[in-house]
Amino acid sequence: SQTIHQWPATLVQPVGSPLSLECTVEGTSNPNLYWYRQAAGRGLQLLFYSVGIGQISSEVPQNLSASRPQDRQFILSSKKLLLSDSGFYLCAWTQGWRLGYTFGSGTRLTVV
């Protein structure tokens, strides 16, 4: 069966510090991968998606970036965090829209 892992579960980081969140999917190959953010007042917002290794599409201009170094690995990064980067970050995957989208357990990021 397929599983999705996200870590860390919670993170408190100072303003200006770097960020790296990781997401991996097991039990499948060539999934579409997504990063969403859920923040107070802004709802669930798609940040990045990837349909293959090295391919990243950005949805929202910001100081975040994403990378997909391996087929089932998706990384969200920042060089310098802002207060407005605080939120609940969710990774999701699908093998096709007919099968639906599965979300990871999420990372709650607080920038202080």
Added chain:
Amino acid sequence: ELKVEQNPLFLSMQEGKNYTIYCNYSTTSDRLYWYRQDPGKSLESLFVLLSNGAVKQEGRLMASLDTKARLSTLHITAAVHDLSATYFCAVDRSYGGSQGNLIFGKGTKLSVKP
């Protein structure tokens, strides 16, 4: 630009009562998803609706899709406390395309009281 609107945003129900949550969207799509979120937790998939007239049921929840009206409903029958959560609908923006990008409604926070 695809917009997804849910109503109501807050719903307080008594146990045993029935109610419906509505999800309207602004552009053509035949791919609609319902999720549940418990406080502090991630999203749990409830229903995948992929065609006009699709109806799916799981326990006390039933979801339907009317693509012509651009409307989906989530009907709750004989509510119980365990159904208390926030419910989101999401529409696939990539209609006709190969990759799916979900646009979410703002969510309906459901509270079921004894």
